[in-house]
Amino acid sequence: MWVQLVLFVVSALIQIALTPKPRVENAKPASDFSAPVAEEGVPIPVVFGEVLIEAPNVVWYGDSEAQPIYSGGGGKK
Numbered sequence: 001m002w003v004q005l006v007l008f009v010v011s012a013l014i015q016i017a018l019t020p021k022p023r024v025e026n027a028k029p030a031s032d033f034s035a036p037v038a039e040e041g042v043p044i045p046v047v048f049g050e051v052l053i054e055a056p057n058v059v060w061y062g063d064s065e066a067q068p069i070y071s072g073g074g075g076k077k
Contacts, residue, residue: 036057037057038057042057043057044057045057
C-alpha cells in the first residue's frame with residue numbers, strides 16, 4: 001500500500017514538472033489599435049471588393065434605435 005502511494009506521489013510530481021508552461025504574451029500598446037473616426041475633411045475611401053481600410057472614417061453606422069417586435073402569441077386556437 002505504501003509503495004503505491006509513493007509511486008502515485010512521484011508520478012504526480014513528474015507530471016507537474018513536465019507540463020508545458022503557457023506562453024505569456026505582452027499586451028499591445030494603445031497606439032497599435034485603429035478606431036473608426038468621424039472627422040470633417042477626411043476623405044471617404046471608395047472600396048471595390050474586400051479591402052482592409054487602416055483608418056476608416058465613419059459617416060453613418062446603422063440605426064441605433066431599438067424597436068420592439070410585436071407578434072402573435074403562438075397559443076392554441
